[in-house]
Amino acid sequence: MTYQYWNPRMETLPRAELEAYQLTKLKDLVRYALRTPFYQKRLHQAGIKDGEDIKTLGDLKRIPFATKLDLRAAFPYGLLSIPLDEVVRLHASSGTTGTPTTIYFNKEDIIRWTGFVARSIYATGCNKTDVFQNMITYGLFTGGLGFHFGGEAVGMLVIPSGSGNTTRQFKLMQDFGTTVVHATPSFLLHVEAKMREEGITRESLKLKRAFAGAEPYSEDTRRRIEELLKIDVYNSYGLSEMNGPGVAFECQCKNGLHLWEDGYIAEIINPDTLEPVPEGETGELVLTCLCREATPILRYRTRDRSGFYTEPCSCGRTHRRLYRITGRTDDMLIINGVNLFPSQIEEVIMSMKEVGNNYCIVVEKEGVLDRLTVKTEVGPDIFMDDARPLNALKERIRKTLQACITINPRVELHESGSLPVSEGKATRVQDNRPKDV
Ligand code: AMP
Numbered sequence: 001m002t003y004q005y006w007n008p009r010m011e012t013l014p015r016a017e018l019e020a021y022q023l024t025k026l027k028d029l030v031r032y033a034l035r036t037p038f039y040q041k042r043l044h045q046a047g048i049k050d051g052e053d054i055k056t057l058g059d060l061k062r063i064p065f066a067t068k069l070d071l072r073a074a075f076p077y078g079l080l081s082i083p084l085d086e087v088v089r090l091h092a093s094s095g096t097t098g099t100p101t102t103i104y105f106n107k108e109d110i111i112r113w114t115g116f117v118a119r120s121i122y123a124t125g126c127n128k129t130d131v132f133q134n135m136i137t138y139g140l141f142t143g144g145l146g147f148h149f150g151g152e153a154v155g156m157l158v159i160p161s162g163s164g165n166t167t168r169q170f171k172l173m174q175d176f177g178t179t180v181v182h183a184t185p186s187f188l189l190h191v192e193a194k195m196r197e198e199g200i201t202r203e204s205l206k207l208k209r210a211f212a213g214a215e216p217y218s219e220d221t222r223r224r225i226e227e228l229l230k231i232d233v234y235n236s237y238g239l240s241e242m243n244g245p246g247v248a249f250e251c252q253c254k255n256g257l258h259l260w261e262d263g264y265i266a267e268i269i270n271p272d273t274l275e276p277v278p279e280g281e282t283g284e285l286v287l288t289c290l291c292r293e294a295t296p297i298l299r300y301r302t303r304d305r306s307g308f309y310t311e312p313c314s315c316g317r318t319h320r321r322l323y324r325i326t327g328r329t330d331d332m333l334i335i336n337g338v339n340l341f342p343s344q345i346e347e348v349i350m351s352m353k354e355v356g357n358n359y360c361i362v363v364e365k366e367g368v369l370d371r372l373t374v375k376t377e378v379g380p381d382i383f384m385d386d387a388r389p390l391n392a393l394k395e396r397i398r399k400t401l402q403a404c405i406t407i408n409p410r411v412e413l414h415e416s417g418s419l420p421v422s423e424g425k426a427t428r429v430q431d432n433r434p435k436d437v
């Protein structure tokens, strides 16, 4: 097989040169970080007062880890390193409520990010003759605009269809001869089921490839989508704190995700000891973003579980490959691609006075999509045999939750004292989705 490179020099840079490049970029990043209130204090405490205080890549370890909580505490501008009038865009993590983790970009940051997305798309064999339907949420979530501009940079015809509405998605695919789509793996399975339901034949579509990401899925799920839709599926990994998509992506070997090491420095740590794990072992992925000036973030604890393949890839790229992400080291749930912390649900329902003390969250598969059910007890003053006020309350809880978590849950009301009380550490989340990852 012949492999195409978007940026041949950088994608095949010998490791020693790649690391030297990382060091230069890291020094620059520290210089930007020192301009932010958040990092000025942290870096000074670590004895780092200038980029030149970073002498080797090993010096990165002198810098403390950053967490989502840190980023929230720095809201709105604690991590901004440039004057506001140089900022051209902001994005935020999907499904976040309360104080969001907001990332700012200057013009150059957007260009660099777009370059990494274009590189990722090109590595799967796409080119300017492709028609790309971006079936993912546009807006604050980075998957929409990130892939959109990456696709345009490759020269593809980009259809900004956004997520949902499968009937319209089929129409677009047929009208414009879509050859490649981007979606969550669960939406791809949903598309396939709908195709059968609506009698859309595979032959009426020109589909060849899909980029699937934003949520964990197994190799079996990938194969299932590939067989059902007769396409190649490539795993796409990214997170808003590291710009969005284009952090790590599968090449045509489909065997691990190349992490673009000229844009990001990766560490794998044991989430309990915070020490690096031995090479090849799985742990928590920690990332430093070398390609963004406006919002410098160093050693970000992604909470995603992964590790690195030790052998090189046959495509010739020198950037190491991540294992498929197998889950999280915190309690964050991903429901059809949208992030959700159980605490967000608690905040909403516990602020409603008619709601009792106990609740639980159930996540399951309904068909191929995720379904969230919030079961909550009603307060002792509410009578369970009076249906009208109960239904009104249920609807109010559902609407309030949907507004806050951007997911439409099913709500069940239970009599006061009837939900099982968890002993010791509350286990309020039942994730009944098949664990095939
Ligand atoms: P966001 O910041 O909203 O883009 O969410 C980023 C999170 O989505 C990551 O930290 C992962 O937990 C998850 N995610 C993104 N891509 C993948 C993928 N390919 N496989 C598994 N999880 C993913």
Ligand code: ZN
Residues within 6 Å of the ligand: 251, 252, 253, 258, 313, 314, 315, 316, 317
């Ligand atoms: Zn490869």
